[in-house]
């Protein structure tokens with residue numbers, strides 16, 4: 001059984017993962033609006049991934065006989081000033097999520113909740129990857145600078161992303 005405190009905190013994280021999904025979708029829409037369909041494709045897949053994170057946690061709460069209560073999802077942040085700004089915001093967002101996961105883990109330790117610690121270890125590893133990916137793309141965008149041909153090529157590359165079935169494990 002989950003403690004009430006842990007259950008509440010996990011519910012909050014489920015909402016945060018749904019928000020992440022919504023936030024990435026908003027960035028995908030922005031990329032469509034500036035004709036970067038490859039980046040939009042990449043961000044749409046990220047939307048799916050975040051949705052899977054939410055579902056993974058939701059299933060975990062259920063498997064521990066916890067209750068899931070869905071809350072309102074905030075309006076996603078917008079007002080992007082170009083593609084570099086999008087990925088700067090991705091990095092900032094993922095760093096913030098890493099902080100949330102770390103806090104959850106600290107709570108699981110405090111509560112002597114070993115199953116939740118094990119479950120969260122998957123998320124801790126995932127966040128390392130998420131931050132690295134965002135940093136790598138941001139770096140590539142910096143190299144591209146204002147060269148349209150290079151941006152075109154990077155957009156093509158982003159459009160090739162596939163959601164590998166192993167990506168979630």
Ligand SMILES: [Fe+2]
Pocket residue numbers: 017020049050053097
């Ligand atoms: Fe996530």
Ligand SMILES: [Fe+2]
Pocket residue numbers: 020050094097130
């Ligand atoms: Fe993420």
